[in-house]
Amino acid sequence: MYLEAIDEARVASGAVDVMITFDDGNASDIELALSELVSSKKTASFFIVPSLVGSKGYMTWDDVVTLRMHGMVVGSHTLSHRNLALCDPRTIASELTESRAMIQTVTGVSVDALALPGGFAPRGIGRYAKEAGYSCVLTSRPGYWDRRSLLVPRVCARPTLTPTELRAVLTGTGSAYLRYEQVKYMARSAIGPRVFSMVYDVWCRWRDRVIG
Numbered sequence: 001m002y003l004e005a006i007d008e009a010r011v012a013s014g015a016v017d018v019m020i021t022f023d024d025g026n027a028s029d030i031e032l033a034l035s036e037l038v039s040s041k042k043t044a045s046f047f048i049v050p051s052l053v054g055s056k057g058y059m060t061w062d063d064v065v066t067l068r069m070h071g072m073v074v075g076s077h078t079l080s081h082r083n084l085a086l087c088d089p090r091t092i093a094s095e096l097t098e099s100r101a102m103i104q105t106v107t108g109v110s111v112d113a114l115a116l117p118g119g120f121a122p123r124g125i126g127r128y129a130k131e132a133g134y135s136c137v138l139t140s141r142p143g144y145w146d147r148r149s150l151l152v153p154r155v156c157a158r159p160t161l162t163p164t165e166l167r168a169v170l171t172g173t174g175s176a177y178l179r180y181e182q183v184k185y186m187a188r189s190a191i192g193p194r195v196f197s198m199v200y201d202v203w204c205r206w207r208d209r210v211i212g
């Protein structure tokens with residue numbers, strides 16, 4: 001239903017440029033999303049975590065090749081899905097560089113995009129990303145992309161995002177969903193990355209125990 005909303009927004013405003021992204025390399029991306037994208041003739045970017053590839057619930061390297069065969073873009077979501085805001089410079093560099101190299105080896109094409117785990121950006125992320133060979137960094141800040149910026153905001157599609165709200169987001173006609181996401185993001189920024197990170201990491205461990 002989101003893909004139809006994208007088409008409707010394009011018809012309504014004529015110039016909607018949308019990037020569809022999936023983080024983490026979940027197996028459901030292959031099982032559910034890929035066929036929908038292919039049948040609606042859309043491409044998306046899939047940000048995978050090499051250390052999770054092949055684990056339970058995640059796609060395999062063969063799946064990554066399948067994505068490429070269908071014309072999808074494959075980007076890096078770091079090597080091990082660490083919170084980069086809490087990593088030292090050497091770890092940040094290796095998370096960015098090694099993941100990019102591994103994905104490039106499998107897909108045979110350049111990996112240009114990086115998505116930040118949890119949206120956490122360490123100071124100087126632009127420099128780290130450029131040094132590792134990336135040309136854009138996808139964040140979790142809700143908003144629209146100014147193409148002159150290396151940092152790309154995104155709007156997370158939560159279960160509360162209705163097709164009507166998505167059309168409003170895409171056509172820029174005023175979306176309560178987007179405003180709510182922006183307020184939440186500001187609140188998260190206000191409490192600081194360290195406190196938010198601790199809460200986020202506890203949640204991730206709980207999620208991995210329950211789902212993994």
Ligand SMILES: [Zn+2]
Pocket residue numbers: 023024077081116117118
């Ligand atoms: Zn993630």
